[in-house]
Amino acid sequence: xxxxxxxxxxxxxxxLLREIPVTARSDMRVPVRIYADDELWSQIVKDRSLEQxxxxxxLPGVVGCVYAMPDVHEGYGFPVGGVAATRAxxxxxxxxxxxxxxxxxxxxxxSGLELEAVRPRLEAVVHELSRSIPSGPGRSxxxxxSVPELDRVLRDGCNYLLERxxxxxxxxxxxxxxxxxxxxxPARVSDKAKRRGHDQLGTIGSGNHFVEVQVVDEVFDPVAxxxxxxxxxQLTVLIHTGSRGLGHQVCTDYVRRMDQVxxxxxIHLPDRQLACAPLASPEGxxxxxxxxxxxxxxxxxxQAITFSVRKAFGRAFxxxxxxxxxxxxxxxxAKLEEHAGQSLCVHRKGATRAFGPAHPETxxxxxxxxxxxxxxxxxxxxxxVLAGTDAALALSFGSTCHGAGRVMSRGEAKRSRTGAEVxxxxxxxxxxxxxxxxxxxAEEAPTxxxxxxxxxxxxxxxxxxxxxxxxxxxGVVKG
Amino acid sequence: MxxxxxxxxxxDLADHVSELRVRLRAGSxxxxxxxxxxxxxxxxxxxxxxxxTGDWRRLEISxxxxxxxxxxxxxxxxFLAETERWVATEFDVEQVDGSSMRVRARGVTLxxxxxxVKAATLHGLRVDDAPGGVxxxxxxxx
Numbered sequence: 001x002x003x004x005x006x007x008x009x010x011x012x013x014x015x016l017l018r019e020i021p022v023t024a025r026s027d028m029r030v031p032v033r034i035y036a037d038d039e040l041w042s043q044i045v046k047d048r049s050l051e052q053x054x055x056x057x058x059l060p061g062v063v064g065c066v067y068a069m070p071d072v073h074e075g076y077g078f079p080v081g082g083v084a085a086t087r088a089x090x091x092x093x094x095x096x097x098x099x100x101x102x103x104x105x106x107x108x109x110x111s112g113l114e115l116e117a118v119r120p121r122l123e124a125v126v127h128e129l130s131r132s133i134p135s136g137p138g139r140s141x142x143x144x145x146s147v148p149e150l151d152r153v154l155r156d157g158c159n160y161l162l163e164r165x166x167x168x169x170x171x172x173x174x175x176x177x178x179x180x181x182x183x184x185x186p187a188r189v190s191d192k193a194k195r196r197g198h199d200q201l202g203t204i205g206s207g208n209h210f211v212e213v214q215v216v217d218e219v220f221d222p223v224a225x226x227x228x229x230x231x232x233x234q235l236t237v238l239i240h241t242g243s244r245g246l247g248h249q250v251c252t253d254y255v256r257r258m259d260q261v262x263x264x265x266x267i268h269l270p271d272r273q274l275a276c277a278p279l280a281s282p283e284g285x286x287x288x289x290x291x292x293x294x295x296x297x298x299x300x301x302x303q304a305i306t307f308s309v310r311k312a313f314g315r316a317f318x319x320x321x322x323x324x325x326x327x328x329x330x331x332x333x334a335k336l337e338e339h340a341g342q343s344l345c346v347h348r349k350g351a352t353r354a355f356g357p358a359h360p361e362t363x364x365x366x367x368x369x370x371x372x373x374x375x376x377x378x379x380x381x382x383x384x385v386l387a388g389t390d391a392a393l394a395l396s397f398g399s400t401c402h403g404a405g406r407v408m409s410r411g412e413a414k415r416s417r418t419g420a421e422v423x424x425x426x427x428x429x430x431x432x433x434x435x436x437x438x439x440x441x442a443e444e445a446p447t448x449x450x451x452x453x454x455x456x457x458x459x460x461x462x463x464x465x466x467x468x469x470x471x472x473x474x475g476v477v478k479g
Numbered sequence: 480m481x482x483x484x485x486x487x488x489x490x491d492l493a494d495h496v497s498e499l500r501v502r503l504r505a506g507s508x509x510x511x512x513x514x515x516x517x518x519x520x521x522x523x524x525x526x527x528x529x530x531x532t533g534d535w536r537r538l539e540i541s542x543x544x545x546x547x548x549x550x551x552x553x554x555x556x557x558f559l560a561e562t563e564r565w566v567a568t569e570f571d572v573e574q575v576d577g578s579s580m581r582v583r584a585r586g587v588t589l590x591x592x593x594x595x596v597k598a599a600t601l602h603g604l605r606v607d608d609a610p611g612g613v614x615x616x617x618x619x620x621x
Contacts, residue, residue: 076498076602076618100598100620137561137592195562206595207621245561248597248620252554255601260543273602409494410621 008050010034016462019065020054027270028057034068035396035462040454043407047074049081055270056084060278061091063344067396069351070458071405071450075099077273080350080406083399086279088336088343092267093284094276095254095291097347099332102250102291103298104209104242106352106374107175107328108385108471109306110228111313113235113320115215115474121316122213123432126475128312129211130434133305135479136206139199143304150198154186157296158303166307168325173363175328176353179299183336185289189246190253193290197246197297202304206436208403208444209241209479210379211305213432217382217472224369224387224468228326236471237313237323238383239305240376241479242332243298250294254287279345288334295333302328326385327363327372329353331402339397346397354400354465356390373465375456378404378449379441380426380433382472384456386465400465401456404449413448414439426476435478444478488514492522499596499619500603506612508545509572512552512580515615519556520568520586522619523593531569531585541579546606548578549615553599560596564589595621 008025010018013033018041020032032053036044044050049072056078057066063085072081077096086092118125134140145153152160158179161167172178204211216234219225230236243250258275261283262268267276277283306325313321331352334345355362356370366372371388381404392398408416419438422445426433435441460467488505501518505511521527540555542548560566567586574581598620606615 074495076600076620096602100600139592192558196558245597249558252598256542256547256551256554259547259601271602272604273600275601409498411494411499 008054016458020050025054028054029062030057031065032057032068033065034072035458035464036070037454037458040070040450040458043450044072049074049079052077052079053082055274056082056097058269059084059086059092059094059274059276060267061086063087063342064397067399069401070455071350071401071403073405073407075349077271078349081401082349083347083351083397085339085344085346085397088279088345091279091345092276093279093288093334093345094274094347095251095258095287096273096275097349098251098291098334099349100248100251101242101332102247103295103330104332105298105302105328105330106376107239107302107306108326108372108374109237109309109323110230110326111235111321111323113317114233115235118235118317122475125312125316126213126432126434126477128316129309130477132308132312133202133204133211133477135204135477136436138203140202143201144199145201147194150194151186153201153300154189154293154296155184156180157299161300161303167303171303171306171325174325175299176330179303179328180296181292183288184292184296186293188286188290189250189293193246193249193253196249197244200244200246201301202308203244203301204241204305204477204479205244206440206479211309211477212238212473213475214238214383214471214473216469218470220467220469221387224466227366227369228372228385228468229324230326230385230469237309238374238376238471239302241301241305243294244301246297247294250290254290258283258287291334295330299328329373339393348399350402351399352402353398354386354388354392355398356388356392358390359398362388370466373400375401375452376403377452378446379444379476379478380429380431380473381446381452382470384452384467385469385471386456386459387468388465389463391463392465395462396464400459404452404455406448407450408448410443413445414442416447417442417445431473432475433478434476440478490514490518492518495618498621501617501619503615504612508613509575511606511613511615512549512575513570513572515549515553515617516556516567516570516584519553519596520566522596523560523566529587532587533585535583535585537581537583539581543578545577546604548580549606549617550599550601550604552580553617557596557598561592564592566593597621
C-alpha cells in the first residue's frame, strides 16, 4: 500500500534535478534536492519519501541541501536513498539517519575465471555457498565470538580478521575506511547488542541480502574496468549484507535514548524516528562510538563471508578460483568528512559514498579513475559497477544511489507472484537459486523494485557517478 | 474508527512499503500491550500462535511514555526471540501505568530464531485514548 505524499512546490533545476525550496515549509532549514527522471519522479511522489526528506531538512545544524537519490523510497523517519550533512561542531547526529542495518553495504570479489569455462560446475558451487554461508536467521557454525573477541571486532574491524587469518593483507586497503572506523568504542555497544551479534559474523541475514555469483556482462568504461581488474566474461561474486542483529540493537538503543533527551536540547521534530542529539553531546558521542563499532562489525561480517566464498571457490577450482577484493562500500552510515572547508557529519541512508579521483580517501590504486561503487539490482536483475566522480562532492556530498529501490511492499510482492513462479523464471534464465523459502523469494521478486538500469542511468547522466560495467547474475544465494 | 467494545482487543496488519504497520485496539492499556505481543507472535510464527509451553516468566519494561512503552515492549520480545529463540504467545499484564509495565508471559521455544521482525520503530508510533478504550499503531522493521 502506498500513500500520496504531501504536495510541495518544486523547481526544475535541470532535467534530472528538482528542488523543494526552503520556503516550502516553515520549519525547513535547507532545500531538498531530488535526482530523478520523469518516470522515477512519478514513482517517488506516490509514497511519503518527499515528506520524509522535508522532515530531515528540519534537523538542527543541517547544511547545504538534503538530497534524495533516484532510488529513494519511504522509510521510517529518514527516507531510504537520502543524504543529509550536519555541522560537526553544533549539528546533530540521528540514528534514524543511518538506519537499523548500520553499514549495510556491498563488496565485490573478482575471479580470474570465465563463466563459460566453469558453467558445468556452477550449480555445485552455488550449492556449496548456500551450505557454508548461513542465511535467514542462521547463526555462524564456526565463529562464535567471546566478549573480548567481539570487542576486538568492534574496535579493529577487518584488521582483527586479518590477525585471525580470515582476511588477506590486500583486502584491507580495498575496503572503505580500511574496514575499521577509528571512532569505534565497543563500550558504547550494549550487552543486548553483543548478545545478538556474537554468533552472527559470517552470516547473510534475511530481507534483500544475498551472495550472488555474476558474470561481467558489459564494460562501459574500459579504463576504469581495467583499474578495478574487471573484463567482459569474467566471473565475480557480489556480497550484500550488514551488521545483522547487533546493528539493529544499536539503532534501537540509541533512537530510544535520543528520543528521551531531545527535548532537553530544545529539539522538536515532526517524526520521533528522526530522534537525534548534538554530535558533540554525551548522547551524540556515545551513539557515534557505537555506530562506528557496528560499522566495523558489518565490514568484518562481509570479510568473514568472503573467507567462506574463497574456501568454496578454492575447493571447486583450486588456484584458478582465487578471488581478489575489488572494493567494499557502505550504504547506511554517518561519517565525519570535510566538505568545502567545513567539518560535517554526512548521513547516508540507502546512499553510497562515491568519491572521485582527487579525493584523499579514494584508495591509492584507484586514484586515476575514482572510487568503485556497486549498485545491486533486485534479485535476478543486473548489478552495476560505477566510479565516483569529483563533481559529486558539490552535487551530493560525494554520494550516489544504493540500489533499485522498492516500489512494492513485501506483502504486495507475495500477493502478486508466488515464490515458485519467481524461481521458475530465474531458472529459465540460467540462474541457479538457493533460498530458505519460496515466500521469501516472492518478497524479493524483481517486480517489487524500481528499474535499476533507469536508476543507474540517472546517476550517470547527473554526474553523481560514472557507469563502468554491468554484472549479470548466474547464481543467487538469498538471505 | 467505530467506538471500541471493551474487553475485545484486536489488531490488524497493513503493508508499509518495505515494512509492516500493526494497528491495535483494546479496552485498556494492559489489553493493548498484550494484544501487541500476540500480533508480534503471529508475525514471527507466520500464523496464529499455537499453545504456549513451559513456565511463565516475568518481564518488566519502563519507557518515556505510553507509546514508547509499546515500542520498548515489542523490542524486548524481539530481542528474546532472536537470542533465546523464544516467542511469547500468552500474556498476563499484571501492572501497567503510563510508562512502565510488569507482565508474565509464556510461549514456545523454536529450533531456529524467527528472524522476520528486527525492530519496533518509533515512526508513526502512537497510543491514544479513544472512546471505550485505547488504540495504538507501530511500524515494524522486517
